[in-house]
Amino acid sequence: MVKRYFLSNKDIKELSNAVGELGPVFRSAKKVEVYELNEITTVYLVDDKPLVAKLTVKVDSGQREYIIPLLTYFYLNPPYIPSYPTVTVDDGAVPHIVNGADVMRPGIKEISGNFGVGDVLLIKDLKGRYIAIGVSLMTADEMRSTSKGKVIKVIHHLGDKIWNLAQELLKAK
Structure with a gap:
């Protein structure tokens, strides 16, 4: 069951203050439409463009948003x-x-920035194209010093359901 609705200007302002790094995306928006796919996935259309998602992800033994x-x-x-x-x-x-x-870890060529366990990371290919977004399973220093094992849980990637939905929403506009 998909729920779609627009946010009021007051709700947009509250959301922009609550999303930290992504606040400027919402602050400059003329309209924001919420597209709730299910209880764990919500896509935000900012001025008719699917730009942001809220995901509930299982990390370790708990759920994080x-x-x-x-x-x-x-x-x-x-x-x-x-x-x-x-x-x-x-x-x-x-x-x-x-x-x-x-x-x-063996697939990683470069690690940029500092981060902790559970932080959001952007994943790029060697040509600099963004291919996925993940959650770190260790700190930046731990990741730099290890040579094997799983180090990032991927939560969104090219070709996944959210990517495909975003493409459909862009075509519909």
């Missing part, structure tokens, strides 16, 4: 680019990640 930019966000030339930490993966890792696999 994340508000993330959609990958379409980086391809729509928005006026504001959030400054999340990034990892760059090698060409061998890309097909696995875009098929939903988590990121393994």
